[in-house]
Amino acid sequence: MITRYIIVSRFNSDIGLSQEYHITDSLTEKWIAYRMEIFNRFTRKSLEFQTNQEFLCLLTFHPDSTDIIQKELLKYPPLPSNIVFTSDKKSLIENYILNADQLYLSNLDSDDMYHPKFIQFLHDHKVQSDKPLLIYKNGYIFNTNTGIINNYYCQSPPFFTEVFDVKDYLSYAMYYPPLAHGYMEYFAHETILDPMFIVILHNRNTWPNYRYHVAQVFQDQQVLGNWQEILKEYLLI
Amino acid sequence: MTNELTHIMQQISADPKTYNHFEKQLETLEPKFYLLKYFILPSLIHQTNTNFKCFIEYPHEAETLFHFFLLNYGLIPNHIQIAPCHYIPLNLSAKNYISSLILSDTENILLIKWDPFFIYSLHLIEYLHQYPFSGNEKVILFDKGAMLNLNTGQLSQKNLPIFNGMAYLCSKREYQRYLTIYEQFHPFTPSTFKNFPKIVLRDISYLLLSGQNSDLNLNTLNNNTKDELKEFIKLL
Numbered sequence A: 001m002i003t004r005y006i007i008v009s010r011f012n013s014d015i016g017l018s019q020e021y022h023i024t025d026s027l028t029e030k031w032i033a034y035r036m037e038i039f040n041r042f043t044r045k046s047l048e049f050q051t052n053q054e055f056l057c058l059l060t061f062h063p064d065s066t067d068i069i070q071k072e073l074l075k076y077p078p079l080p081s082n083i084v085f086t087s088d089k090k091s092l093i094e095n096y097i098l099n100a101d102q103l104y105l106s107n108l109d110s111d112d113m114y115h116p117k118f119i120q121f122l123h124d125h126k127v128q129s130d131k132p133l134l135i136y137k138n139g140y141i142f143n144t145n146t147g148i149i150n151n152y153y154c155q156s157p158p159f160f161t162e163v164f165d166v167k168d169y170l171s172y173a174m175y176y177p178p179l180a181h182g183y184m185e186y187f188a189h190e191t192i193l194d195p196m197f198i199v200i201l202h203n204r205n206t207w208p209n210y211r212y213h214v215a216q217v218f219q220d221q222q223v224l225g226n227w228q229e230i231l232k233e234y235l236l237i
Numbered sequence B: 001m002t003n004e005l006t007h008i009m010q011q012i013s014a015d016p017k018t019y020n021h022f023e024k025q026l027e028t029l030e031p032k033f034y035l036l037k038y039f040i041l042p043s044l045i046h047q048t049n050t051n052f053k054c055f056i057e058y059p060h061e062a063e064t065l066f067h068f069f070l071l072n073y074g075l076i077p078n079h080i081q082i083a084p085c086h087y088i089p090l091n092l093s094a095k096n097y098i099s100s101l102i103l104s105d106t107e108n109i110l111l112i113k114w115d116p117f118f119i120y121s122l123h124l125i126e127y128l129h130q131y132p133f134s135g136n137e138k139v140i141l142f143d144k145g146a147m148l149n150l151n152t153g154q155l156s157q158k159n160l161p162i163f164n165g166m167a168y169l170c171s172k173r174e175y176q177r178y179l180t181i182y183e184q185f186h187p188f189t190p191s192t193f194k195n196f197p198k199i200v201l202r203d204i205s206y207l208l209l210s211g212q213n214s215d216l217n218l219n220t221l222n223n224n225t226k227d228e229l230k231e232f233i234k235l236l
Helices: A015-020 A029-048 A063-073 A089-096 A118-124 A166-171 A181-186 A227-233 B022-045 B060-073 B092-103 B124-130 B172-185 B223-229
Strands: A003-010 A056-060 A083-086 A102-107 A133-136 A138-143 A149-153 A160-165 A190-192 A197-201 B003-008 B053-059 B080-085 B108-113 B118-120 B139-149 B165-171 B198-210
Touching (some): A056 A089, A083 A089, A102 A118, A133 A181, B022 B053, B053 B060, B108 B172
Parallel strands (some): A056 A083
């Protein structure tokens, strides 16, 4: 059985979703430059240093911002061939899964990080046929301004993997409009409890309420005894 | 390919703020009862092929009024079920029916969007039964319509180029995995399915019903209009 692993990250392709969070400037040079810097500092690391590189990561951008994206990408070292900014996700996925039997499609916000062994975990994990969705509910949250990290639990976070027979993906799943991650828990799923991600807090997170939701990472003392170990594990120090 | 035809009718809604006031509720629903009585139900009952199920949903707050309506309407055949909908689209009997299809050897389910303000040709179901679906079609659009103004009794020219009628061909696996969840968050509308492969069928017409008049006597319409309406409803 041939299996393909794809991580999809909506960089600024989903204007409708951005506007739900009152982000109206995601096509501007200022917004793109800022988020490109965050991507390169954090998310990129989590992709480049995956212990298993057998995957494709697609960062989807809005076609109206093609010129700015290309200009910003030139400011950073070239991306490896399996990490691609694109405005044409559909054809790249179709091409990548050609002749494959199974597809693991993971979601990642373009300012967050998966554990470096995430892809290897997917290779090793046996998915239950009646629960073709893995939701990673445990991880960490890291405030880049204070340097403080803490445990983070979310009932239906933006970290999940949908598993498809390729023929199902091509015949219907690829056409469905993406649902906000909060709805994913309503689908039949397996909860993965091993910590698998870091939510990165920076100056312009999409969700503005972290300050109240995870107040401890906005204070001035580390919360976890093994904080250095975790940051090392995620290549953050 | 084993197909089952299922009509999912959108909720017949009334303004929630008026639910607690019987008279206002009646006022809101009266035009809808008129449409149900003279158009929707006859159109469903007199389909030339009745091998399908139709689930008509209404807000559970209006249950008493619907009971009165149904008592006065008379016998409704088994393939048409009218039941309250509690908060989520698809009432329980529709869900149970589709669950039974999933357990059976049905491969595909054809969900037909049938809004409370339009009806299809009486040949719709027969046409869909005969249509050679390959299984690759997803969204089926009907783009040939006419409009009947209930205030004036005027029938517009036919072939109005507007997409209002649609059906969705859904495999059993897809329904189980996706659609049961999606329909809770995305209403079953053409915009939900804008990216899906589509076919447009021009052999089936639909009739849009506009206006709020509940007194229009169909038998007093002029003969030309009555002739045109024969495709949609059986006039006395």
